[in-house]
Amino acid sequence: MFNAESLVDTQIRKIKEKVTGKAIIACSGGVDSVVSAVIASKAIGDRLLAVYVNTGLMRKGETEEVRGMLGSMNVNFKILDADNIFFEGLKGITDPEAKRKIIGEKFIRCFEKEAKEFGAKYLVQGTIAPDWIESGEGGRDVVKSHHNVGGIPKEMDLELVEPLRDLYKDEVRQVARFLGIEVSERQPFPGPGLSVRCLGEVTPENIAIVREACHIVEDEIQKASADGKMELPWQYFAALLPIRSVGVRDGKRVYGMTVVVRAVLSKDGMTAKCAHIPFSVLESVSARIAGEMGDKVNRVVYDITNKPPATIEWE
Numbered sequence: 001m002f003n004a005e006s007l008v009d010t011q012i013r014k015i016k017e018k019v020t021g022k023a024i025i026a027c028s029g030g031v032d033s034v035v036s037a038v039i040a041s042k043a044i045g046d047r048l049l050a051v052y053v054n055t056g057l058m059r060k061g062e063t064e065e066v067r068g069m070l071g072s073m074n075v076n077f078k079i080l081d082a083d084n085i086f087f088e089g090l091k092g093i094t095d096p097e098a099k100r101k102i103i104g105e106k107f108i109r110c111f112e113k114e115a116k117e118f119g120a121k122y123l124v125q126g127t128i129a130p131d132w133i134e135s136g137e138g139g140r141d142v143v144k145s146h147h148n149v150g151g152i153p154k155e156m157d158l159e160l161v162e163p164l165r166d167l168y169k170d171e172v173r174q175v176a177r178f179l180g181i182e183v184s185e186r187q188p189f190p191g192p193g194l195s196v197r198c199l200g201e202v203t204p205e206n207i208a209i210v211r212e213a214c215h216i217v218e219d220e221i222q223k224a225s226a227d228g229k230m231e232l233p234w235q236y237f238a239a240l241l242p243i244r245s246v247g248v249r250d251g252k253r254v255y256g257m258t259v260v261v262r263a264v265l266s267k268d269g270m271t272a273k274c275a276h277i278p279f280s281v282l283e284s285v286s287a288r289i290a291g292e293m294g295d296k297v298n299r300v301v302y303d304i305t306n307k308p309p310a311t312i313e314w315e
Contacts, residue, residue: 002171002174004175004177007171007175008042011039012039012042012043015040015044015124015161016044018122019040019043019044019047019122021119022048022049022118023121023123024048024115024118024122024124024158025037025040025050025124025125026111027050027066027070028052028053028126029052029069029070029183030183031169031176031188033125033126034069034126034181035176036124036125036126036162036163036164037050038073038179038181039163040124040161040163041074050076050077051111052066052067052078052079052080053110055082056083057083057195057202057207058211059194059211060211060212060214063079066079069183078114082110085110086195087202087204090201090202094200094242096196099202108123111158112158115158116157121158121159122159122160123156123158123161124161125160125161125162126162126164127162127164128167128168130168134311173185187218187235187236188234188235190313196313196315197210197214197237197240197315198210199239199241199314200240200241200242209240209293210238210259212293213238213289213293216238216285216288217236217237221263221281221285224284229278229280230277234264235262235264235266236263236275237261237263238262239262240258241257241259243257244258245298245299249298256296256297256299257296257297257298258299259289259293259297260301260302261285264306272312273307274304274306286300
C-alpha cells in the first residue's frame with residue numbers, strides 16, 4: 001500500500017545524498033512540480049531555486065497565483081517572463097509532437113541560463129510515471145512526447161533529479177495532502193500549457209482565445225459543482241480547433257472559430273471516462289463563450305470520447 005510519508009522521507013534522503021551543490025526546478029504551479037519543489041526544498045533548503053517560466057501559454061491569472069503560492073510556502077523562487085522566446089519558437093508549427101519538443105527544448109535552454117547564473121548543476125523535475133510511459137521509454141510506443149521527457153535535449157549541462165518519477169497522479173495528490181500543499185486537488189494542466197489546447201498554429205491571438213474559453217469552462221463547471229448540480233470532473237477545459245464555420249451575430253454573417261469543451265473522470269490519467277455534464281451547464285458554457293467571444297468564436301461542441309481511444313488533451 002502506498003505510503004506518502006515514507007515516500008517523502010525516502011526522497012528527501014536521496015536528494016540530500018545526490019545533490020551536493022545547488023539545484024533548479026521548473027515550477028509551473030501544478031501539483032507535480034509544487035510537490036517536487038517542496039520535497040527538494042526540505043532536502044536542500046536555499047540551495048534550490050524554483051523558477052516559474054511565464055511562457056505566455058499559461059492559464060488566466062496563473063502567474064499571479066503561483067507568485068503568491070510559492071511566496072507563502074517559503075520556497076526560494078524566481079519568475080521568468082519568456083513569452084517572446086516561446087511564441088517565436090512555435091511560429092508556423094502545427095504538429096503537436098513538434099510543439100512539445102520545441103517547448104521542452106526552450107524550457108531547458110531557459111533553465112540552463114538560470115542555472116548558470118545560480119550556479120546549479122542539478123535540474124529537479126516533477127516527472128511522473130504517465131509522462132515517461134506515454135513518451136515511449138522502456139521500449140514502449142510513443143503516445144505523445146511529454147515536454148519534460150521527449151523534449152529534453154540529448155546534450156544538457158544539468159543532471160536530472162525526479163523524485164516523483166514512479167508515481168501516478170493519485171499518489172502525487174496523496175503526497176501533496178500529506179505535505180499540506182493547497183494545490184493538492186488542483187486539476188492537471190499540461191506541461192506545454194495552452195499550446196496543446198490550440199490546435200494548429202500557436203499565436204498570441206489564438207492563445208488569448210483558448211485561455212478565455214478555458215477560464216469560462218472552469219468557472220461554469222466549478223460553480224455548477226458548488227451548487228450541487230454535478231460532480232467536479234478530474235479535468236475540464238476548452239480547446240480551440242482549426243475549424244471555421246458560418247454563424248450569425250446581430251443579423252450578420254460571421255465566419256467564426258470552433259471551441260470544444262472536454263471534461264473527464266479519471267484516477268491516474270492513464271484511462272479516463274467522459275464526464276456527464278448536465279445539459280443546462282453545457283448551455284451556460286456555450287452561451288458565455290459565444291456571448292463573450294462571439295466576434296471570434298461562433299460554435300461550441302462537447303467531446304464525449306473516453307481514453308482510450310482518445311487521450312485527455314487533444315494534442
